[in-house]
Amino acid sequence: MKVAIVTESFLPRVNGVTGSVCRVLEHLAANGHEALVVAPGPAPGSHAGTPVETVRGVSLPFYPSFAVGVPTRRVTAVLRDFGPDVVHLASPLVLGASGLAAARRLGVPAVAVFQTDIAGFARRYGFRGTDPILWWWLRRLHSHADRTLAPSTPVLAELERRGVPRLARWGRGVDRRRFHPSHRSAQLRARLAPDGRALVGYVGRLAAEKRPEMLTRLVGVPGAQVVVVGDGPEQDKLRRRMPDAVFTGFRTGSELSELVASLDVFVHTGADETFCQAVQEGLASGVPVVAPAAGGPLDLVRPGVNGLLYSPDDGSELRAAVCTLVDDVRTRRRMAVQAAESVGGRDWDTVCEELMGHYRDVLHGRPAPHEDTGLAADTGLTAGTGPAAGTEPGREPERRRITGGRRTRSAA
Numbered sequence: 455m456k457v458a459i460v461t462e463s464f465l466p467r468v469n470g471v472t473g474s475v476c477r478v479l480e481h482l483a484a485n486g487h488e489a490l491v492v493a494p495g496p497a498p499g500s501h502a503g504t505p506v507e508t509v510r511g512v513s514l515p516f517y518p519s520f521a522v523g524v525p526t527r528r529v530t531a532v533l534r535d536f537g538p539d540v541v542h543l544a545s546p547l548v549l550g551a552s553g554l555a556a557a558r559r560l561g562v563p564a565v566a567v568f569q570t571d572i573a574g575f576a577r578r579y580g581f582r583g584t585d586p587i588l589w590w591w592l593r594r595l596h597s598h599a600d601r602t603l604a605p606s607t608p609v610l611a612e613l614e615r616r617g618v619p620r621l622a623r624w625g626r627g628v629d630r631r632r633f634h635p636s637h638r639s640a641q642l643r644a645r646l647a648p649d650g651r652a653l654v655g656y657v658g659r660l661a662a663e664k665r666p667e668m669l670t671r672l673v674g675v676p677g678a679q680v681v682v683v684g685d686g687p688e689q690d691k692l693r694r695r696m697p698d699a700v701f702t703g704f705r706t707g708s709e710l711s712e713l714v715a716s717l718d719v720f721v722h723t724g725a726d727e728t729f730c731q732a733v734q735e736g737l738a739s740g741v742p743v744v745a746p747a748a749g750g751p752l753d754l755v756r757p758g759v760n761g762l763l764y765s766p767d768d769g770s771e772l773r774a775a776v777c778t779l780v781d782d783v784r785t786r787r788r789m790a791v792q793a794a795e796s797v798g799g800r801d802w803d804t805v806c807e808e809l810m811g812h813y814r815d816v817l818h819g820r821p822a823p824h825e826d827t828g829l830a831a832d833t834g835l836t837a838g839t840g841p842a843a844g845t846e847p848g849r850e851p852e853r854r855r856i857t858g859g860r861r862t863r864s865a866a
Contacts, residue, residue, distance in 0.1 A: 530555070
């Protein structure tokens with residue numbers, strides 16, 4: 455299969471979108487498929503043997519760490535030369551609109567992966583009242599994809615409520631070699647807490663969308679040593695408010711594997727996570743998780759089994775949940791075993807094969823598990839209400855029909 459991935463984020467930026475795209479590329483290459491990436495620059499020329507075509511990128515004003523590509527008709531030319539069987543749109547927002555328009559022009563099915571809660575992030579950065587326009591745009595984009603993949607049950611329900619058609623759930627994998635209880639290090643634990651206190655750790659970007667200020671509610675928890683792994687614009691403020699916490703800075707590779715597995719309690723503070731890979735990596739490392747009862751963590755954390763949930767905006771509940779696990783060593787150890795077991799069967803090979811199944815479905819016109827029944831697929835983008843995304847004014851968009859597994863095109 456030939457797969458063109460048009461992604462709003464790519465290396466060297468490290469985030470959930472980039473991570474999942476890299477794992478998909480590695481899976482495609484390992485299994486004899488051919489791929490091409492279109493991403494905002496600057497970016498490496500290739501990854502896992504897959505060439506990367508770049509377009510100009512700009513950072514979102516409310517999410518500086520997330521640069522999006524400027525829409526351009528060049529995407530159509532690049533995809534036409536490559537000749538993909540399917541177009542994969544990774545967290546489409548701006549560049550994704552060009553990718554979707556290119557797929558429509560070329561008569562190629564498109565799978566859109568909803569991965570970033572842009573509306574939620576905009577609110578965190580003070581852009582109040584932007585929800586209606588952002589959701590209008592997201593619904594407009596996804597309504598023209600052949601299938602939209604949601605990473606978690608709560609996000610799937612939200613997309614249904616927002617009127618996005620042709621939905622299916624597609625989660626994320628975890629590298630069980632990198633994130634595993636075997637990486638737990640007695641030496642590292644002794645360096646971080648020489649007095650034997652329980653290690654309570656946060657791993658992630660220190661930026662407004664992750665709400666790291668919630669960590670200040672853990673100051674002075676008896677018997678706990680707070681460890682903060684990551685960096686970002688909120689780091690200096692946190693250091694001032696948490697003088698006794700250990701700040702390791704950004705860590706990757708074996709250092710990160712050891713840090714996560716050596717924790718006793720894994721804390722997450724973000725309330726706008728569509729999946730939350732950091733939580734899944736904590737669980738895979740055999741660490742009980744304390745996370746907000748919102749978004750992706752609702753699928754991952756089973757209260758009383760592999761962790762605890764707290765009301766997203768209640769710092770007192772967060773502190774109480776952490777105190778419970780710090781105080782109860784027996785419960786913590788039981789949850790640690792069940793945490794590692796809870797992510798069984800979620801390796802990236804398995805998850806990527808599920809994605810290949812979605813590619814095959816759209817190639818052969820098979821309906822999505824959550825196929826729309828009463829919603830218009832064009833969400834008001836019919837003649838008389840403006841052109842479809844990426845089409846030229848006065849030109850009717852092309853739509854695909856699939857006959858016997860062969861893609862053909864017809865005028866709308």
